[in-house]
Amino acid sequence: MKVYFELNGEQKYVEIKPGERLLDLLRRLGMKSVKEGCRTGECGSCTVLLDGRPVRSCLTFAAKAKGHRITTLEGLGSPEDLHPLQEAFLETGAIQCGFCTPGMILVAYHLLSHNPDPTPEEVREAISGNLCRCTGYAKIVDAVLLAAERKRKGDWR
Amino acid sequence: MKVVGKSVRKVDGIPLATGQPVFTLDVDLPGAAVGKVLRSPYAHAEIVRIDTKKAEELPGVLCILHHGNVPRTPYTTAGQGWPEPSPYDTFLFDKKVRFVGDRVAAVAAISEEIADEALRLIEVEYRELPAVLDPEEATAPGAPVIHDEEDARGIHDPQRNIAAAIDIRVGDIERGFSESDVVVETTCEFPYVQHVPLEPHCVVAYLDEEDRLVIRSATQVPFHVRRIVARALGLPLSRIRVVKPRIGGGFGTKQEIILEDVAAALALRVRRPVVMKYTRAEEFTSARTRHPMKVRVKLGAKKDGRIHAIEMDVLSNTGAYGTHSLTVLSNVGSKTLPLYNKAPHLWFHGKAVYTNLPVAGAYRGYGATQGYFALEVAIDELAEKLGMDPLELRLKNHIRAGESSPIFEKIGEGREGKAQVVKSCALAECIREGAKRIGWYEKRGKHLWDGPWVHGVGMAVAMQGSGITDIDMAAATVVMNEDGTFRLLVGATDLGTGSDTILAQIAAETLGVPVEAISVYSSDTDFTPFDTGAYASSTTYVSGGAVLRAAREVKRRILEVGAAILGDPPEDLDLAESYVVSKKTGKRVPLSEVGHRAMYVTDQKHIIATASFVAPESPPPFAAFFAEVAVDTETGIVRVVRFVGVADCGTPINPALAEGQLEGAIVQGIGHTLYEEMLISSRGGVRNPSLFDYRIPTAADVPEIEAVLIPTDEPTGPYGAKSIGEIGINGPAPAIANAIYDAVGVRLYRIPFTPERVLRALRTRS
Ligand code: FES
Ligand code: FES
Secondary structure, eight states: OEEEEEETTEEEEEEOOTTOBHHHHHHHTTOTTSOOSOSSSSSOTTEEEETTEEEETTSSBGGGGTTSEEEOGGGTOBTTBOOHHHHHHHHHTOOSSOSSHHHHHHHHHHHHHHOSSOOHHHHHHHTTTSOOSSSOSHHHHHHHHHHHHHHHTTOOO | OOSTTSOOOOTTHHHHHTTOSOBGGGOOOTTOEEEEEEEOSSSSEEEEEEEOHHHHHSTTEEEEEETTSSOOOOBOOBOOOSSOSSOBOBOSSOSEEOSTTOEEEEEEESSHHHHHHHHHHOEEEEEEOOOOOOGGGTTSTTOOOSOOOTTOBSOSBGGGTEEEEEEEEESOHHHHHHTOSEEEEEEEEEOOOOOOOSSOOEEEEEEOTTSOEEEEEOOSOHHHHHHHHHHHHTOOGGGEEEEOOBOSOOTTGGGBOSSHHHHHHHHHHHOSOEEEEOOHHHHHHHSOBOOOEEEEEEEEEOTTSOEEEEEEEEEEEEETSOTTHHHHHHHHHHTTGGGGTTOSEEEEEEEEEEOSSOOBOOOTTTTHHHHHHHHHHHHHHHHHHHTOOHHHHHHHHSOOTTOBOHHHHHOOSSSOOOOOBOOOOOHHHHHHHHHHHHTHHHHTTOOOEETTEEEEEEEEEEEOOSSOTTTOEEEEEEEEOTTSOEEEEEOOOOSSSOHHHHHHHHHHHHHTSOGGGEEEEEOBTTTSOOBOOSOTTOIIIIIHHHHHHHHHHHHHHHHHHHHHHHOSOGGGEEEETTEEEETTTOOEEEHHHHHHIIIIISSOOOOEEEEEEEOSSOOOOEEEEEEEEEEETTTOOEEEEEEEEEEEOBSOSSHHHHHHHHHHHHHHHHHHHHTOOOOBOTTSOBSOOSTTTSOOOOTTTOOOEEEEEOOOOOTTSGGGBOOOTTGGGGSHHHHHHHHHHHHHSOOOOBSSOOHHHHHHHHHHHO
16 A cells, blocks of 8 residues: 655655554654664654654554654754754753653653643653653753753744 | 863764664665574473474575574673683573573564564474472472583583572681671562663674674674674684674663574574564563572671671572573672671672573672662661661771772682772762751651651662773774874773763863864774673773773874974973973974874874773772652552762763763662562463563652762772762662661562552551
């Protein structure tokens, strides 16, 4: 089956395999930021945004992308043009191994899109479906709060 | 200092922050096959017959390996130094399986689906054998012998299932206890827990254009992978190249060669790239765990609180294979007993036994974590019996700078150790700072109520090491480019810990350039110099020591060229802000001019140097941990309200990264203290092999962690640094256990402190 969908602002028309997961499709299309930590919906490292809302791509059929807008971390910023959230993660030391980072940043992006001034508890709650084994979360929470502050000052996109 | 001591951004931060394809599985190799492993459903069985015909006939199946068609060479999966302290008791495939999840066969196929289907089509007939499912029964007369193969080597006593044993005495322990005014005895139990790196084990193996085997692996130990795969497959070492890209966490589990060997064997057979990865379930059943242990501690003290005798008795369960069995066992004592170095009478003894259960291995803390749980709970009990503040008891007895412990000399890494004097120690300051931050004196013994919740505070202290004395060796190469920038080549392995960054900082500081002037290339056995790898809290100290020496040598050579340009003697020159500067006259010349001249103009040479560093000793970092908990007396739920960890890791090269290590380790420790446990079925299988059922802390579970660093200057370390990677995980279990006791007056000796266990203890008491 061939489907149309929007990937990081670009129109795609691609063949998908029967039963294919969105995780596999996206990685096949070169979106390697989408990580597989479990494949069973337990860890959040495969998180992407579907029409702006976080979904676990390992539990989502690729066919579901049809007609929708998918955002992966590649769509948020690039090495030459970092997104303020990426900037904040770097600045606060919120990245250790970086395996959870794509999912964390996308979930944080979603949080800040509807709650520009979250409390630390709200940040913790929002990222609680995304596991990180390296950082103990402290610096990730700091990063999201820092990005929120900058967003309120207009540094955003 | 210009660069050291600054929280510069990670040198690999941008690719990670933007999701670049930098991890093992982020490459797509044309024609890659998928490898999968068939695993044993039995805890202990003999493979009577294996028939792969049907599987082989399946279109798309490329190759099936099993004990009948691979060479049989005993080896160990433990990526450690050489000669290897772990027994050679593992085979690529064997005709016997020893735990549920053990390897039976491996398939390479053109797709994952076909590989899975092929696994189902392999017919195996097993003869089930009686199994050892309880470490206490492993050594009983008549217990089934798990390693009865004749070609295994280095097992302490195979007939009695003892993989390793230790017995160390200092002074006269009987006398020590009889001379003590107060004696306490405590046994603490550590269950099966796991590392859970977010990225499961994974590898890509292929033959390059020169027919050399390239192994791209998520490993902590590329050079050990090369050596062990060469042994296991009977290949010349020179034919293997191991590359570690960015990796998604290790914590010790990736110090094991548990996938590279099979992937390499398959790639050699099918002559195309083979991609292999553990599923999350396989991570639980077939990767590695912390060694479950029962640790009994007996302490004797004089009335005034001087600890006089310590006995530590350990039963360690190594599971079906003896990987790291001796060294983890040794570390239970060697990393804990020196902390209370004033006690003249010591006895440390124990054994690591085989069982038909999941295989234990290296895990952050490496035995010290299990040891500290028992020791620090016992110290709390001793303080109570003496009528002393446990904080004061620790202050009175802990080791200080300028002091030593006989244990340093008695227990090494699978052999004797080496005497050493502690040269830097701020443990007393760590204890005082932590007490202030948690509100020790205000909260201790107050049993503050808040609805059904009662609050309490508890503490623990710990030390670790910095690398393994006389064994861990690292080398580094510093190469100057003509524009005054440098390349730093290190065998060291960054697991996300930030070691590439701190090594760049050490080089930049020495060479008087900003960190941006250093490009780091690490962990490639063909292109970087040797390094034993990332374990034993070694990288900052050992690899950092090598970088410091290589950079100093390059500096010396730069100054020679600078001297020729400036006409000043090299002794008068120094490096600063990317210039060679005369300390006397202030005359200066940019490094770019030095570089161009050296490479293109006069007396040409490449300014480059390689240096090695062997850990001459293992200076311990120290830490004090304080927990405030609230215990719900109706449900038994324990909530950590605050947790403070104060550490002396020498001079932190990068404070933010060092804090991150401490915070991460503490939360991992809170995980095993409150939530984590691999549950084992009556047939030896893991009952909860998923992250839904084996719960690690989420952001909503953990409190604010206060990670504080108290700098000291370690004279043997690069710019005064020691280590920080492991120590943090030693604190939570005892500190939280002691805090629960302070809150509700019950002692818990087995983690995790689940609501059921807490409630049961509360009920038994009342
Ligand atoms: S890979 Fe999708 S939740 Fe873990
Ligand atoms: S940084 Fe490693 S899992 Fe989060």
